[in-house]
Amino acid sequence: EAQVTQNPRYLITVTGKKLTVTCSQNMNHEYMSWYRQDPGLGLRQIYYSMNVEVTDKGDVPEGYKVSRKEKRNFPLILESPSPNQTSLYFCASSFVGLSGANVLTFGAGSRLTVL
Amino acid sequence: AQKITQTQPGMFVQEKEAVTLDCTYDTSDQSYGLFWYKQPSSGEMIFLIYQGSYDEQNATEGRYSLNFQKARKSANLVISASQLGDSAMYFCAIDDYKLSFGAGTTVTVRA
Numbered sequence: 001e002a003q004v005t006q007n008p009r010y011l012i013t014v015t016g017k018k019l020t021v022t023c024s025q026n027m028n029h030e031y032m033s034w035y036r037q038d039p040g041l042g043l044r045q046i047y048y049s050m051n052v053e054v055t056d057k058g059d060v061p062e063g064y065k066v067s068r069k070e071k072r073n074f075p076l077i078l079e080s081p082s083p084n085q086t087s088l089y090f091c092a093s094s095f096v097g098l099s100g101a102n103v104l105t106f107g108a109g110s111r112l113t114v115l
Numbered sequence: 116a117q118k119i120t121q122t123q124p125g126m127f128v129q130e131k132e133a134v135t136l137d138c139t140y141d142t143s144d145q146s147y148g149l150f151w152y153k154q155p156s157s158g159e160m161i162f163l164i165y166q167g168s169y170d171e172q173n174a175t176e177g178r179y180s181l182n183f184q185k186a187r188k189s190a191n192l193v194i195s196a197s198q199l200g201d202s203a204m205y206f207c208a209i210d211d212y213k214l215s216f217g218a219g220t221t222v223t224v225r226a
Contacts, residue, residue, distance in 0.1 A: 033214075042119075042206060043216040058213070090160060100167055101148050102210050106160035 002027045006091045006107035013081055014115050021076045021110050023091035031094045031102070032074040033058065034066065036087040037109075043090065049074055081114040088112075117141065119207050119217035127223050128197045135182070136192040136220050138207035144168075147211040149190040151181065154204040154219070163205075166190060197224045 004025045013019055025032065033048035035058075045058030049068040063085055065077040074093075078085060088111050092104040120139045128134040140149065151163040166174045166181045174181040182191040190209075194201055202224045207217040 035216075040124075040218055042121075042218040043208075045214065048213075059215075088158070092160075101150070101165040102214065103150075103162050103165065104152075104160070104214070105162075109158045109160075 004107040012113045023074045025093040029093035034076045035090045083114050086114050118215040121217035123220045125221040133195045138190045140209045142211045144211040150208040151192045152206045
């Protein structure tokens with residue numbers, strides 16, 4: 001089944017304890033991205049990657065790191081989490097369809113709480 | 116300035132009726148794409164419909180249609196014959212040089 005898999009789905013951690021949220025896709029998509037969803041703010045892009053070894057900042061990159069060493073994987077790293085990073089996180093990958101649309105396939109989401 | 120504005124935080128609609136979700140956007144690009152995604156209470160994000168800026172006809176996908184008014188920079192989603200399973204949050208998004216989402220509209224379908 002074509003999918004984007006992210007783990008963990010739920011995590012409670014404490015301020016300053018490094019954590020990684022993994023993301024893997026099996027669709028051979030070149031484009032991958034991370035979003036955070038907060039009430040009233042919709043989805044905001046954290047980082048994106050157009051291909052292996054190519055990453056760029058989105059709208060809210062502060063406090064996050066990413067890497068793209070392989071096409072299928074795009075982990076999100078929080079080096080020193082803070083309470084304002086408590087959020088619902090989505091990984092997504094995409095292809096450009098025949099219509100020219102950059103259609104995202106999302107992972108199931110990772111709910112992170114930082115105490 | 117907000118790239119995507121969804122002015123309706125929440126809406127109620129009666130089952131079998133149609134509902135229109137508003138979306139206005141802001142871009143100076145001539146080439147862009149507009150999307151609608153659905154997020155049920157289970158949390159996953161589901162792609163619904165796409166409209167390209169050069170498409171002359173409004174996009175339709177089953178019960179979903181996108182009312183595209185380019186001059187007004189408007190891309191409203193119309194859901195016809197609402198079903199209980201349509202209760203969800205709906206996000207409008209624009210892809211010009213990057214993808215940006217609106218704050219979302221929560222739709223509750225009443226039996």
